[in-house]
Amino acid sequence: MNKRRSRIVIIIFLVCLVAVFYLSVVARGRVKVDSGYRVVMGTFARVVAVAKNSNKARNSIQAAFAEIEKVDELMSDYKSDSEISQINRDGFKRAVEVSESTYEVLRKSIEFSKLTGGAFDITVGPLVDLLRSAEKKGLAASEEETAQAKLKVGFEKLQLDGENRTVKFAVDGMRLDLGGIAKGYAIDKAVEAMQKCGASGAMVDIGGDIRCFGTPPKGRDHWLIGVQDPNVADDDIGTGQLLSTLKLTNAAVATSGGYRRFVLIDGKKYSHIIDTNRGSSASELASVTIISKDAISADALATAVSVMGSERGLALIEKTLETEAVSISSKPEFKLIKTSGAERYTK
Ligand code: ADP
Ligand code: MG
Secondary structure, eight states: OOHHHHHHHHHHHHHHHHHHIIIIIISOEEEEEOOEEEEEEEEEEEEEEESSHHHHHHHHHHHHHHHHHHHHHHHHHTTTTSSHHHHHHHHTTSSSEEHHHHHHHHHHHHHHHHHHHTOOOOGGHHHHHHHHHHHHTTTTOOOHHHHHTTTTTGGGEEEEEETTEEEEEEEETOOOOTTTTTHHHHHHHHHHHHHTTTTEEEEETTTTTEEEEEOOOOOOOSSEEEEOOOTTOOSSTOOSEEEEEEEEEEEEEEEETTSEEEEEEEEEEEOOOEEETTTTTTTSEEEEEEEEEHHHHHHHHHHHHHHHHHHHHHHHHSSSSSSSEEEEETTTTOOOOEEETTGGGOO
């Protein structure tokens, strides 16, 4: 009898223990607030926060958007008073002093250039301008024009001075374009701000580049991220079909590809991603999705692999720690190629 009673006591104790564990670990911070889509950095951004209470969640969403706006103010080349526009105006005349954030992105950009053998290159500006003016004229750039622009491109022509936090151009007419990395950086800064505000989990999405951390919304073990199929993708937001759904926890994902953003010249599509070596649009891959631990890496590497192509690009990702790739070749094959560890992220 006594034995039975003590068994019951033990069972009740265990049930209580499980309940306490559930309440303190699993159900902790499960109020979810969704910002909905807002226009920032020339695209749509959305932040979802999970926190102990809705106040905390809302505050962290506000902090995330404040960080994103800050990055845009500093790094947009569309804003004439941004630091990047200042460098583009004066960078050849003088060493331009920049904020810590801008300097960090420039330093990281050069790191990615070195890692990718120059496939990722933020000095791509003159070639981007050439593509834009070709679009306006309705005529592809000539070999001569391309050769001229290429003289003003090359990350080794960008001079960074860490001590004085300055940037200088070695060649007149150089132009920086952070379109392939600024969103990733902004996402990482937003995540950092949300963690500081006490969010227990979050997802930050800027134009389809996403990072999530911590507790996913109630009833789920992971954050679920849809990847669009370039084969059937429409140009309108959210109308394309999904290629796959990724399960993520504490990871980032970015997709680059000619299928969504391109220019039409004389009826032909040209990707907005440029192979600075050849001076023309990258065309081998329709889409590259990179999964990595932070968004700046995912963003820059997705752009780089688009340039490098499947063989060289995927080989690089294969040997990069905690990083996976899913790529789709261009028309007509639309061949799907993944790195060996990508499978564990797919649903
Ligand atoms: P998206 O802007 O669609 O997310 P990406 O992250 O790949 O795509 O960024 C593409 C942008 O990066 C281009 O619009 C251009 O501004 C810039 N870019 C183009 N070619 C390169 C390159 N080789 N290296 C770095 N940035 C590039
Ligand atoms: Mg990118």
